[in-house]
Amino acid sequence: MATLNEIARDMVSDRRGILAADESIGTMSARLEGVGVTASDENRRVYRELIVTTPDLVDSISGVILADDTTRQKLSDGRTFPQALKDMGMLAGIKVDTGAKPLAGAPGEKVTEGLDGLRERIAEYVELGSSFAKWRAVITIGDGIPTERAVRANAHALARYAGLCQEGGLVPIVEPEVLMDGAHSLGQCQQVTRAVLRVLFDELDLMRVRLDSMVLKPNMVVAGKNCPEQPGVDLVAQTTVDTLRDTVPAEVPGIAFLSGGQSPELATRHLGAMQNCGDLPWELTYSFGRALVGPALETWRGDGARWADAQRALSVRAVANAAAR
Numbered sequence: 001m002a003t004l005n006e007i008a009r010d011m012v013s014d015r016r017g018i019l020a021a022d023e024s025i026g027t028m029s030a031r032l033e034g035v036g037v038t039a040s041d042e043n044r045r046v047y048r049e050l051i052v053t054t055p056d057l058v059d060s061i062s063g064v065i066l067a068d069d070t071t072r073q074k075l076s077d078g079r080t081f082p083q084a085l086k087d088m089g090m091l092a093g094i095k096v097d098t099g100a101k102p103l104a105g106a107p108g109e110k111v112t113e114g115l116d117g118l119r120e121r122i123a124e125y126v127e128l129g130s131s132f133a134k135w136r137a138v139i140t141i142g143d144g145i146p147t148e149r150a151v152r153a154n155a156h157a158l159a160r161y162a163g164l165c166q167e168g169g170l171v172p173i174v175e176p177e178v179l180m181d182g183a184h185s186l187g188q189c190q191q192v193t194r195a196v197l198r199v200l201f202d203e204l205d206l207m208r209v210r211l212d213s214m215v216l217k218p219n220m221v222v223a224g225k226n227c228p229e230q231p232g233v234d235l236v237a238q239t240t241v242d243t244l245r246d247t248v249p250a251e252v253p254g255i256a257f258l259s260g261g262q263s264p265e266l267a268t269r270h271l272g273a274m275q276n277c278g279d280l281p282w283e284l285t286y287s288f289g290r291a292l293v294g295p296a297l298e299t300w301r302g303d304g305a306r307w308a309d310a311q312r313a314l315s316v317r318a319v320a321n322a323a324a325r
Contacts, residue, residue, distance in 0.1 A: 004213035012254025012283040015325040016062040020289035022095035037302035054311040060318035063091030082129025094130040109150040122168035132171035135161040141184040159203035175217035182224035197247035211251035237273035250281035259291035272324030
């Protein structure tokens with residue numbers, strides 16, 4: 001049986017990335033309805049079967065993060081999603097948080113919940129075939145925020161989650177996302193991202209989380225989407241790498257960036273530019289959701305005749321990101 005360190009390294013190895021297909025039922029239903037597909041359990045299942053059965057996906061994708069409902073569903077051939085992924089040479093992951101909720105006494109800020117009962121849920125997900133897990137915290141930049149209270153609350157929850165995962169036999173993906181929402185500058189994003197990562201690794205150390213058996217999933221350091229001055233690709237890449245060098249210990253096997261609402265093409269260009277920023281102690285890869293599967297959903301639109309075309313659209317994005325590494 002592979003150790004957690006071996007699984008973590010496999011997740012970021014061989015130019016491959018991690019596909020995030022863990023949207024909640026509400027989010028996935030809205031995306032289906034947005035392309036004219038009726039939101040139902042069966043349509044959500046069919047769409048995710050389209051994703052995971054894309055030919056040669058294993059060449060670009062090491063693992064797929066699933067939602068709870070997908071983990072319990074089966075493909076049309078009767079295999080569970082985790083079993084099908086294993087058969088195709090990919091790892092199955094599971095989203096275990098229960099969402100970001102308003103933080104008491106902190107207007108405009110949220111803390112991610114889901115620690116209650118997590119030890120027992122992890123044990124069940126291991127039985128269902130999961131090899132790794134994901135927990136997402138969200139940090140907003142705005143007038144007077146983020147506060148230290150919000151940063152520490154989210155970092156503490158991430159660290160407790162990571163410790164429980166490793167205790168229970170799952171590799172934790174630790175995801176502190178500084179949101180693109182707003183008009184903040186590149187410099188403001190760098191300042192907040194640096195502060196968040198420093199607090200996060202303090203909390204991980206306090207909880208005795210093994211850094212060599214986790215994957216970090218941070219935001220890229222970018223200007224807010226409403227900022228009038230948008231930096232170039234090379235500047236974003238260098239600023240992001242500089243921020244990580246300041247904050248992320250070398251023991252971490254890999255950093256798998258989220259796309260955070262960037263266009264598929266721009267996220268790929270940023271990832272590619274980072275590979276030219278000198279020698280780094282960790283692998284730099286991707287863990288994209290919409291930036292990978294968005295074109296496939298737009299192509300499919302619930303039409304079985306477009307199944308192969310939709311899979312080709314996903315394959316193009318996955319191959320492009322692997323090539324960018």
